[in-house]
Amino acid sequence: MLKQINRQQREERILLSLKKCDYLTRSQLQVMHGLGSARNASRVMQQLGEYVSSFRDSEAVFYLNREGRERVGAKKVRKKSTTAQHYIMRNAVYIAFGCPATWRNEMRLGVKGKVNVICDAYFVRDKRYHIIEVDNTQKMTKNRSKVERYRKLISLGVFEQPPQFIWMTTTDYRRKQLLALCEGLDVKVFTAKDFI
Missing domain, CATH: 1.10.10.10 (Winged helix-like DNA-binding domain superfamily/Winged helix DNA-binding domain)
Structure with missing residues (x-):
């Protein structure tokens, strides 16, 4: 029984x-x-x-x-x-960070009428947002646009304290590109092989 x-x-x-x-x-x-x-x-x-x-x-x-x-x-x-790999990569981050209870998938962050971004996921730990972005087959111009919108949200004071950005990508080359795009932000960029 x-x-x-x-x-x-x-x-x-x-x-x-x-x-x-x-x-x-x-x-x-x-x-x-x-x-x-x-x-x-x-x-x-x-x-x-x-x-x-x-x-x-x-x-x-x-x-x-x-x-x-x-x-x-x-x-x-x-x-x-074919898009399942995007979710699997996101879930690798979820598991690696201990399956946070505050984790939310595909959430809109922003200021109405000014700027908004739909992040792949986020969680809050110690009142700080940790924003997850997955770069699987995305064009780098789309990533650049997203990072610019995040910078605008930060300048508008949307977050109590600056968020940490956690990116998951496919290659070391793309990791370097993302690190350059996010210069000045608190960012960690992982590749899928980091979680094997």
């Missing part, structure tokens, strides 16, 4: 993680939920087959299917998608 309750609680936690994160790889689920070996994690996810769908992108990537969305009250419909 207790084993059954524990299993149901674990399933619920995994489904809620998928609701929050949209897409998670098998290895990300292993870390987040202490699923042990790759084999055990695969077994657990197979048991959740009624509620999740998956596809391969160097490893299994899971997302909620209709039954899973109904079970946890998720509204967003996710399918197999």
